Amino acid sequence: MRGFARGLAASLSIAAGYFPVALSFGVTAIEAGLSPALVMLISVAVYAGASQFLMASLLASGAGFAASVPTVLLMNARHIFYGPAVARHLAPPPSPVASPLLAFGLTDEVFATAMARIDRTPQECRAGWLFGLSCGAYAAWLAGTACGVLLVGEADSWPSWLREAMQFVLPALFFALLLEAGLRRWSAALAGAAVGTVATLPWLAAHHALLAGIVAGATAHAAWHLPRRAGDAP
Incomplete structure (x- = not known):
C-alpha cells in the first residue's frame, strides 16, 4: 500500500510513548486481579489508553461489563469527531472495508499526528500513510501490554526513578506532538x-x-x- 512504510516510520514517536504506558497498564491490570487473557483482550478490542485503566479498575471492583462498557464509551465520545476531521483530507474516500480500520486506529496521538502531517503527504498516499501510522501505534500498544503481563512480578523491583519516569511518558509524548504541530x-x-x-x-x-x-x-x-x-x- 502506497505510503504505508512512511506512515509506519512516522509512528515511531507515538510508539515510544505508547509502549511504557501499555506496559504499565498490563502490570496494573494483572495486579488488580484480571486474567492475562482478559488484559490482552482489553488492549486488543478497547485500545483506549486511560479508559483501559478505568475499565480494569471497574472490572476488578466487580462492576461487570454491563456497567464498564458504557462508562468507557462515554469517556471516549470525543472520538466521534476524529473520523470526519481526518476524512476530509482523504480523496478519494476510503473503501467501506478500510474506513472502519482507519477509524479504529484514531487515538488521540494518532489523530494529532495525522492532522499535523497528513497535508504534507501526497494525496494518493494518504490513506496508506494513515494506516501505517495507526498500525505502528497499535502494535506498540499491544507489545507493551504483553510485556506488562509477562513482567508483572518484576515491577516491585524496578528502581523508583524508573516508575516515576514512566508516569511522565504520556505527557511528554503530547508535548512532543505539540512541538511538531507548531x-x-x-x-x-x-x-x-x-x-x-x-x-x-x-x-x-x-x-x-x-x-x-x-x-x-x-x-x-x-x-x-x-x-x-x-x-x-x-
Whole structure:
C-alpha cells in the first residue's frame, strides 16, 4: 500500500510513548486481579489508553461489563469527531472495508499526528500513510501490554526513578506532538488553556480545572481564527 512504510516510520514517536504506558497498564491490570487473557483482550478490542485503566479498575471492583462498557464509551465520545476531521483530507474516500480500520486506529496521538502531517503527504498516499501510522501505534500498544503481563512480578523491583519516569511518558509524548504541530499555529489555544486552567485551579479540583482550560483554549482558538477566515472570504 502506497505510503504505508512512511506512515509506519512516522509512528515511531507515538510508539515510544505508547509502549511504557501499555506496559504499565498490563502490570496494573494483572495486579488488580484480571486474567492475562482478559488484559490482552482489553488492549486488543478497547485500545483506549486511560479508559483501559478505568475499565480494569471497574472490572476488578466487580462492576461487570454491563456497567464498564458504557462508562468507557462515554469517556471516549470525543472520538466521534476524529473520523470526519481526518476524512476530509482523504480523496478519494476510503473503501467501506478500510474506513472502519482507519477509524479504529484514531487515538488521540494518532489523530494529532495525522492532522499535523497528513497535508504534507501526497494525496494518493494518504490513506496508506494513515494506516501505517495507526498500525505502528497499535502494535506498540499491544507489545507493551504483553510485556506488562509477562513482567508483572518484576515491577516491585524496578528502581523508583524508573516508575516515576514512566508516569511522565504520556505527557511528554503530547508535548512532543505539540512541538511538531507548531506552537505558533496554536498560540491562542495554548494561551487560553493556560489562563483558563490557572484561573480556575484555586476553586476547582484539578481535573475540573483542566476541563475549564480545554473549553477556554478552544474558545480562544475560535475567537482568534474565525474573524480572519471571515475577512478572507470573498
